[in-house]
Amino acid sequence: MTTPVPADCAPALLRAATRHSGARCAALALAALAATGANLLLPAALGRALDLLLAGAADATRWVLWCAALVLLLAVLDAFDTVLDGTTTARTTAWLRRRLTGHVLAVGPRAVGRFGSGDLVARIVGIAAQAGTAPATLAALFAGLAGPVGAVVALGLISPWPAAVLLGGAPVLALSLRVLARDSSGCAERYQQVQGRMASALSEAIEGHRTIAAAGTADRTVARILRPLPELSRAGHRMWRVQGRAAAQAAAVAPLLQVGVLAVAGFLLARQRLTVGELLAASRYAVLAAGIGVLVGQLSGLVQARTAARRLDEVLAEPAASYGVRHLPPGDGELELRGITVRRGGRTVLDGVDLVVPAGTTLAVVGRSGTGKSLLAAVAGRLTDPDEGEVRLDGVPLTELDRGALRRAIAYAFERPALLGESVEDTIAFGVPRPDRARVREAALAARADAFVRRLPDGYATPVADAPLSGGEAQRLGLARAFARDSRVLILDDALSSLDTITEQHITEALLHHTASRTRLLVAHRASTASRADAVAWLDGGQVRAVGPHSELWQLAGYREVFGARPEGVARARSYGGGG
Numbered sequence: 001m002t003t004p005v006p007a008d009c010a011p012a013l014l015r016a017a018t019r020h021s022g023a024r025c026a027a028l029a030l031a032a033l034a035a036t037g038a039n040l041l042l043p044a045a046l047g048r049a050l051d052l053l054l055a056g057a058a059d060a061t062r063w064v065l066w067c068a069a070l071v072l073l074l075a076v077l078d079a080f081d082t083v084l085d086g087t088t089t090a091r092t093t094a095w096l097r098r099r100l101t102g103h104v105l106a107v108g109p110r111a112v113g114r115f116g117s118g119d120l121v122a123r124i125v126g127i128a129a130q131a132g133t134a135p136a137t138l139a140a141l142f143a144g145l146a147g148p149v150g151a152v153v154a155l156g157l158i159s160p161w162p163a164a165v166l167l168g169g170a171p172v173l174a175l176s177l178r179v180l181a182r183d184s185s186g187c188a189e190r191y192q193q194v195q196g197r198m199a200s201a202l203s204e205a206i207e208g209h210r211t212i213a214a215a216g217t218a219d220r221t222v223a224r225i226l227r228p229l230p231e232l233s234r235a236g237h238r239m240w241r242v243q244g245r246a247a248a249q250a251a252a253v254a255p256l257l258q259v260g261v262l263a264v265a266g267f268l269l270a271r272q273r274l275t276v277g278e279l280l281a282a283s284r285y286a287v288l289a290a291g292i293g294v295l296v297g298q299l300s301g302l303v304q305a306r307t308a309a310r311r312l313d314e315v316l317a318e319p320a321a322s323y324g325v326r327h328l329p330p331g332d333g334e335l336e337l338r339g340i341t342v343r344r345g346g347r348t349v350l351d352g353v354d355l356v357v358p359a360g361t362t363l364a365v366v367g368r369s370g371t372g373k374s375l376l377a378a379v380a381g382r383l384t385d386p387d388e389g390e391v392r393l394d395g396v397p398l399t400e401l402d403r404g405a406l407r408r409a410i411a412y413a414f415e416r417p418a419l420l421g422e423s424v425e426d427t428i429a430f431g432v433p434r435p436d437r438a439r440v441r442e443a444a445l446a447a448r449a450d451a452f453v454r455r456l457p458d459g460y461a462t463p464v465a466d467a468p469l470s471g472g473e474a475q476r477l478g479l480a481r482a483f484a485r486d487s488r489v490l491i492l493d494d495a496l497s498s499l500d501t502i503t504e505q506h507i508t509e510a511l512l513h514h515t516a517s518r519t520r521l522l523v524a525h526r527a528s529t530a531s532r533a534d535a536v537a538w539l540d541g542g543q544v545r546a547v548g549p550h551s552e553l554w555q556l557a558g559y560r561e562v563f564g565a566r567p568e569g570v571a572r573a574r575s576y577g578g579g580g
């Protein structure tokens with residue numbers, strides 16, 4: 001009988017996972033094979049013991065003891081199998097989750113864009129756990145097949161006729177298992193897809209809970225999240241029907257085969273071609289061989305694990321950014337962007353942008369909403385790669401830099417920073433290498449975060465989850481995190497937008513003095529921020545419309561209009577000598 005799931009179509013990830021758990025899988029298969037061997041020996045030993053007892057032979061006791069030893073061995077192997085099965089699955093799942101998590105982070109926002117954050121979480125948590133059962137299930141299935149095959153062989157050694165009865169039923173069972181493998185694969189795939197869609201919708205709703213509450217659409221949102229439920233139910237019912245049908249077929253055929261074997265063996269006993277002990281052994285072998293029905297459950301589990309592994313494979317197929325091996329030569333952080341073109345959603349957002357930020361200077365990037373400022377900031381520090389063009393830092397293309405060297409060289413602060421880490425101090429120190437405590441305090445002072453952090457219940461040791469922070473306070477922690485890094489380049493992507501104008505003024509001053517030796521790229525919406533930079537790059541229509549000091553650009557009506565929607569910004573710009 002061939003295994004209904006050919007190994008050559010196993011997902012690549014599953015093969016890797018099985019290799020990873022190779023030693024444990026081998027131990028599991030060996031234990032299961034040993035149990036199968038003991039199970040096959042037991043009927044023969046029982047039959048022999050019975051014949052010797054009936055004959056009043058002296059060494060009957062020895063055979064009874066053999067039977068007891070085999071029963072004991074089976075109990076030990078069963079316990080061993082249970083522990084090994086559980087730990088193999090847990091280790092494989094952990095390995096899959098590590099690989100997936102690392103890969104998703106390496107791919108970055110593209111992974112979320114393609115799969116959705118909820119679906120990714122569902123895959124890494126639930127689907128990985130399902131896929132993690134594959135190696136142990138495969139080992140169990142392999143050993144599960146050995147039992148019936150061995151039983152048929154053992155039966156054949158007693159007499160070929162009962163074995164022939166069993167073999168006659170084998171094609172029916174094989175066909176049933178094959179249909180099960182084929183049909184349940186499609187159902188499992190559909191089920192997991194629908195689950196992923198629901199997880200995505202739920203994650204979106206949790207992220208947007210304030211908007212949903214404000215719009216009063218909670219009921220509609222719940223209905224939208226649960227809309228795929230009937231489809232999920234249909235896929236589930238189809239899967240259970242397929243499994244139920246296979247189990248029923250196995251349950252119907254197996255006893256018929258056992259009855260057939262017993263009838264033939266009984267006939268042979270009457271003709272004195274079998275002993276009573278051999279009849280007993282034959283009946284137990286028939287039970288073992290008909291135990292192929294147990295494979296229905298194992299095969300369903302394997303099919304679901306393989307389907308799950310395919311879903312994980314899809315995520316791993318999304319290419320991650322690759323890094324070079326170069327390190328930066330001595331330098332002060334000259335940043336060059338050459339011919340940067342970025343396309344998003346079928347549109348060219350940045351179209352051949354050339355920019356140079358001389359070492360130790362500050363360049364502000366301004367432009368109307370949606371002109372690609374954040375995209376440019378992301379490209380400048382290689383958070384995303386351009387479709388065309390190149391970014392160089394001190395003459396080295398960012399793509400050729402070693403990953404650690406790149407991340408040490410460029411620090412970021414964002415408009416809505418993610419506050420990662422256990423405590424507030426951890427949040428500011430987040431990064432490699434970790435800055436020391438004095439550096440964290442100094443950076444917090446520069447980012448005007450020290451005062452409010454000290455007011456928190458446990459100061460810098462306050463868990464972030466227990467620190468209720470305003471948007472501006474969160475931004476200041478993000479800025480402190482960027483200030484605490486020893487980077488050559490500092491990129492602030494709209495990282496001052498939630499600050500009041502006085503705090504923004506203080507922080508910009510601190511930025512220019514605290515990080516004076518660094519090169520700075522600021523995405524700015526306020527004229528006041530732009531006015532403090534050494535130069536401003538004005539983005540318009542995906543291109544750099546002009547580069548120059550703010551006071552010079554301010555002479556251009558189009559440039560002034562960029563800030564036109566922010567009257568207080570315009571007013572402040574004028575007071576900074578923007579002219580007009």
Ligand SMILES: Nc1ncnc2c1ncn2[C@@H]1O[C@H](COP(=O)(O)OP(=O)(O)OP(=O)(O)O)[C@@H](O)[C@H]1O
Pocket residue numbers: 113344345349367368369370371372373374375376494
């Ligand atoms: N992953 C993406 N898929 C599709 N379009 C995208 C993607 N990322 C960015 N865009 C589009 O690129 C354009 C530029 O976005 P970007 O965030 O860089 O603008 P911005 O100038 O920083 O805007 P704002 O000042 O409003 O923050 C926008 O129209 C945006 O919709």
